[in-house]
Amino acid sequence: MHRRQRSGKPASETLPLVTVADIAGRRVLAAVDPAAALLGLAPGMSLADARARLPDLWLVDADPAGDAKALAAFSDWCGRFTPWTSVDGADGVWLDITGCVPLVESEAALALDLVARAAQLGFTARAAVADTPGAAWAVARYAELPATSVRILGGSETRMALAPLPVAGLRLPAEIVQDLKRLGLKQIGDLYGMARAPLAPRFGEAVARRLDQALGLLEEPISPRQPIVPRLVRRILAEPISTPEAIEIGLEQLMALLCRQLEEEGLGARQLEFACFRVDGRVERIAIGTSRPSHAPAHLGRLLAEKICQIAPGFGIELLQLRALAVEPLAAQQLGLDAKETDGTVAPLVDRLANRLGARNVLRLVPENSHLPERAARAVSVLDGRHDAKRPQDWPVARPRPIRLLAYPDPIEVMAPVPDDPPLMFRWRRVPHRVRRAEGPERIALEWWREPEAGTDGIRDYYRVEDEAGRRFWLYRRGLYRPETPPAWFLHGFFA
C-alpha cells in the first residue's frame, strides 16, 4: 500500500507511480499504482523490464519502515470505528467490529464510511466484512468487489463466496500454494470435498487449519494493538470544534456518562485517557492517573481539565472519546446529607498535585527486597499502580529501622571497645554525645554481586545508641576491626 504523495508538480500526477526496492541485488518493483497496473506492471517485476515497457515512470524508493509506520498510524486511526484493530502484514488492517455495529447503522455503513474516509486520506482501500477473519481476508484481497470496494458477507454466504477464490486466499506460504496449484487445486472450492488425511502429510496441517479458520470451524482470535478496554464513551460531533472551552464541555458530558457507568459496575478508574480525533486523521490524547480508584466526575474532570491546553485542535476535532484504561473495584460511597461529596482521605489532593506537578515529582516509599538499608526502600510515583501489590507486611519489622535515613552517611568519631562492642561515646559535627544505652552489632554485608571488590571492608556493623539526652541514632562501623588501621564510623539515621 502506498500513499500517493501530494507533490506540487501537476505533470507528475499523470505518470504512473511505482516504488522500487533492492532485493538480492536486483532492483524490482515493490508496489504499483492502479494506473501502472493497468499498463501491465506488477510487483516483483524487475525495474529494467518495467522501464522497457513504460519508459516514463515516476520512481520512488520503497520505504518499508515508513510504510509500516503509516500503516500503524492508519490502524490507530481506525480506532474510531472499533478499539479492536490490528495490523495485518504489510498492507492490511484487521478490524473486529463485533459489537460496534449498534454505534453505526449497519456493517455496510461502517465499511463504506471507512473506505470513503480512507480515500479522503489518500488511501485506496478494499474492505470486506465477514464472520471469520479468514474469509474477510480472502474476499478483501482476491474477490471481485463492486465499485464501492466493499463486500459484506452474510453468515451463510461465507462458504459460497470463498469457493471461487484462489487458494492463495487461505494465507498459506508460497511454496504450498504452488504445490496445490500443481496438483490442480486452484480454487478454495476444490478443497472442500477433499479428505483431510492425505493433505496433512504433504502440506502439513496448515492447509486444513486455514480452511477451517476461514469457514469458521476453528476459532481465530486477533490480537488488538490497543489493549481491550470495554469502558469507553464517545461522541461524534456534528461540526468540528477547536476551542478549549468546547472541548471542556464535551469532556464534562462524557465524564458524567463514564462515571455513571463505572459507579454502576462498582469500579473506580485509576487511569483515564481522553482522545480527540482530528479531521486530518491525527489523534490527540491526554491521560491522567489517580492514586486511588475514583468515579467522582468532578475530581476526575478537574484532573483532565488541567491538561486540555496540551491538545492541539488543528483543523478541528470531530470525535471525542473518553476511556478508562485501568479500573479497580471501588465500593459505592454514601453522600453526606447535604449531597456534597466528601472524601476524607488525602487522595484527591495527592492526585491533583501529582497530575499537576508531574507524576515523578510526588513520591511514596515502597519496600524493596534487600538487606542494605539504603536499598531496602524505594521512592516511586504515587500514581504508579504497579507497586500496590506491596502490602504493609512486606516491610521487615523484625529489626528496628530509623525513621529518617541519611542519603549520605555522615562520618563521625567514635570510642568503642574492640573488636565489636557498642560505642561508648561519639562525636558528630563537633558535638560530643555520650552513649547511655546501645544495642548491636547488627552485621550487614554489602552485596557481593554488585561490589565484588569489597572484601572485608564490605561489612557494616550497625548499632542503635541512645545518648544522654534520649536521642537515638543509628551508627555503623565500616569493615571489621583491624588493629593497624583506625576504623571508619558513620551516622546513618535517626530514630524517633
Next chain:
Amino acid sequence: MIDYVELTVTSNFTFLEGASHPGELARQAARLGHKAVAITDRNTLGGVVRAWSEANDVAAELKADGEEDGFRSIIGCRLDFRDRPSLVCLPTDKQAYHRLSRLLTIGKRRAPKGECWIDAADLPDHAEGQILILLPPDEADPDFELWARKDGQAFAGSCYLAGQHRYRGDDAQRLAWLAALADRAGLPLVATNDVLYHAPERRVLQDVLACVRLKCAIDQAGRQLEAHAERHLKPGSEMARLFHHYPDALARTIEIANRCRFDMGSLKYEYPDEEGLDGRTVAQELVHRVEDGIRFRYPDGVPDNVRKQIDKEILLVAELGYEPYFLTVHDIVRYARGLEKPILCQGRGSAANSAICYCLRITEIDPVSGNCLFERFLSQERREPPDIDVDFEHERREEVIQHIYAHYGRHRAGLAATVICYRMRAALRDVGKVMGLSSDAVAALNGTIWGWSNQGLPENRVRELGLDPNDPRLAMTLMLAQELTGFPRHLSQHVGGFVITKGPLGDLVPISNAAMVDRTVVEWDKDDLDALRILKIDVLALGMLTCLRKGFDLIREHFGDAWTIATVPQEVPGVYEMIQRADTIGVFQIESRAQMSMLPRLKPQNFYDLVIEVAIVRPGPIQGDMVHPYLRRRDGKEPEPKYPCNEELKPVLSKTLGVPLFQEQAMRIAMVAGEFTGSEADKLRRSMATFRKNGDVDKFKDRLVGRMIDRG
C-alpha cells in the same frame, strides 16, 4: 586455648544448602584446633561416611605430626519434623546409631523420592541413647516454649537447647531469653554457630546455592539470603568471646562430644546366611556346592592343576570369610537359570579368574588352561569384598531384581546409590543463570568445555568467544562454577549394585524410595560401601544376552535346534572368514570402525585371536606401540623374541607373541621376573590402572625394573 566443638554443621550433602565438602569441614575444624566436628545434614546420613574417612585421614596426618590427641568426626543428623521444631540428633553408641538409621528409614519409606516425613510421635521409640539438641526458631514463639518443656521432661539428661550468636543486633536479648527458657524447661544451653560453610569466603557460593534452590537470580534474591558471612567454623577463642556471658554453654559442647563415642568403623557388616543349608555351616555349604559343580564340569575327573587351584581358593575364601558372598551370587544365578524360561546370565571381569566361580557356573572360563590368576580377583592384602559382575538379559533383569527383593525382603536388600555431582557444564549453567548471564553466553562458554572435563576455562578461550574475562560478573561466574564442580547434587540409584544384609538393612543405613516404582535405595554409594566393607553384588544388564536368547528362540522355532551358550558350535570356519572380511556389523565387541579396520589385518582364525583383537584395539596398546610389533610377528615378518633367563617369560607371553597385552600378563611378569608376590602384583596392577589419579606407579616401576636388572 579454649576448647570447643561445633555440633551443628550442614555440609553439601544437604543439597543446595551446605557449601562445603565434609572433608573441608573436617580439615578446617582440625586447623582451628577443634578436637572433633559433627556433620549434621538434614534428614540424611548420606555424607557421614565421607566425613568419617576424611576425619580418619586428618587424624592420621596429625599423628604423623606428633599430635596424639587426634581428631574425630561425630556422626549425627538434623531431624526436620513435620509437626514440631527441629532437633539435632547425635547418637552416643552403636545401638543409638541403629535407632537413628531406623527412624530415618521409616520417614523416607513413607514419603516420595527425595523427601522424609517424620513426626513427633516417631521420636520416643528411637530416642534412647541419643543426644538431642533443640533448635530455636527465629522469633520468640510461645509454642516453642511448650515443646521445650515437653522435651526437657521427656528426655531429661540428654536434651539440650542450642544458642547461637547471629549478629542480628538483638543477640544479647535473644541469648538472655534462651538462657531463661533453658532454665525454665530444664534444658542446658549449648553454644553453636549453625555452620553452613567452612570459611567465610564460601559464603558467596552459599548465596548462589540458595538462589539455585529458590530458583531466582541473585539480583532478585534480596532478603532471602543471609545478611552476612558469619556462619562458618570459628575458633574456640572467638566463640568464647561471643558467649562471654555463658561460658557453660561452651563447656557443654565438649561434654557432648565426649559422650558421643560412636565410631563408624565399629559397624560390623553381616552377610546374609543362606537358607537351605541343611545344617551345614557356610564354609561346608560352599565346599558342597563346589564339589557338585566339579562333578558337573569335569565328569571325567578333575585335572590336577585345577584341583590345586580350587583348594587354594577355598582356603583363601575361608580365611577372609567371604563364603556367604559366593553363596549369594550362586543363589541368584541359580534362580535365574532355574526359571521356566531361563534368563541368560554370565559373570565377567576379574571373577573369570576364579576356579570356584567356574565350578559354581558363575563364569565360563575353564581354569584347566592354567592361565587364571586368582590374585586379580581376591587377594589377602586387599581386604575388600570381591567384586563379581554378573550380566543378565537386559529385558529381564527386572525379574532378577524383584526376586532379590522378594527373597531377602525389602528390609534386608536395597540398591546402592550414586551421588550425582555437579560437572563443569551443569555448574556453569546453574551459576550463570543465577548470576544473570544470558543463556547464549552460558551456552557459548559450555561449548568450549570438552565432554566431561572438569578443568576451568582458560582466559584466551573466553576471549575467543568475544567475552571479556575481566568483567567482574563473568569472572565471578567462572570462579564460582569451578568451586561448585564436584558438589553433590542429588542421589540417584546405582545401575545394579545391591546391598544385602543379614539383619535389617534400615538399621545400618537409611533406605529411601527411588523414583521408579518398587525400588528402594540406600543412601551410600559404592565408595562409601567399600570404605565400610559392606558387600555389594552387581546385577547388570547386557543387551547382547537378550539378542542371544532371541536368536536361540528363533533358531529353535525355525530349525528346531535347541542350542544354549554352552552347546553352540565353536570355531566354525565360515564365521571366521566373515570376521576376517570385517563383515561384522551387529557382532558384539567387533563392530566399531576401529575394530573393523583392524580385522582384515589381524585375520583372527580362532577364539583366542579374537580375544587379542579386542584387547589390542584400545588406546593403551596403540600408544604403547604394541600393535605393530604384534602384527609383524603374526605375519611372520619378525621372529618371536628371545626370552632371557631360561625362557621364564615364555609361558607368560608366548600366546601373544611376546607382546604384553593383558593386565594378568603384567602381573605375571612382575611375579615371575620381578619376584613379586601375588598380592604385590595386584597392587601394581591397581596403581597402573589408576596412574592418572595417584602417582605411585613409579614406586613399583623402580622395584620391578631393579629386580629384573638384578636377575639379568
